[in-house]
Amino acid sequence: MAFDFKKEYRDLYQPKTKPAIVDVPSMRFIAVEGSGDPNEENGAYSNAVGALYAVAYTLKMSYKTDHVIPGFYEYVVPPLEGFWWQPGIAGVDYANKSTFHWVSAIRVPEFVDDAQFAWAIEAATAKKKLDLSHVHLIELNEGTCVQCMHIGPYDNEPATIDLMHEFAASQGYELDFSDDRRHHEIYLSDPNKAKPEKLKTVVRHPIRKA
Incomplete structure (x- = not known):
């Protein structure tokens, strides 16, 4: 059976719809x-x-x-x-x-x-x-991030992002955007096939201890 990254690394590709902290390895x-x-x-x-x-x-x-x-x-x-x-x-x-x-x-x-x-x-x-x-x-090493599964149109992501930021702050973290650490999206749905309200997107932001 073919190796499937989404199934083998569920913590990275199949997060819940509630925010979580994750350490992302080099890829x-x-x-x-x-x-x-x-x-x-x-x-x-x-x-x-x-x-x-x-x-x-x-x-x-x-x-x-x-x-x-x-x-x-x-x-x-x-x-x-x-x-x-x-x-x-x-x-x-x-x-x-x-x-x-x-x-x-x-x-x-x-x-x-x-x-x-x-x-x-x-x-x-x-x-x-x-x-x-x-x-x-390229090789990327994101390190510590807050992430969440966003379900719905891309333009509705700010509500999910607000939840992510609030959760990160409650856990003692602050945002850590830089030239090497960006707003990150992983597209689990094909926008040409799925209805906007059904789109699944992993949203990930870089953080560090406050």
Whole structure:
């Protein structure tokens, strides 16, 4: 059976609808950085997501090619994730989406190193006829965070975030946003298929002891 990160790491991908403190380990991602409204049709964000999935599925299906990745095991492609910020704002301002800066990312297994990533970029470029030069392999270590499962439209996240911040403060923590620690969302639902009120999104914010 294929390894499923969502099932194996439920504390990271299946939190409850009540806030909780979590220590997030270091993870490896393929990622694209950009800016602008994520809802723009054929915009930078939608193009970034398309590029990520092209590389992600090239890696996942590598075992059906002549390319052998040492340590490879079959796995389910993890969900799309996003790290978001706006200059001069701690957190996010949903009313001004055009000012968003983001890193769109998909987690990859530990056997994806620089060499395997380079192979995937070359293979996906040849097959999909896409410019994938803006896709990068990165390592992220979020550390201590407060997180919660948000159910509903993305624009309704502020209510969930308020609960997260109140809970963190009650536990003796304060927010710790920085250039390396951002507002983080993990998308467990496909917005093209699920109704807005049914969308499931993990929302995560960096914190530190007050």
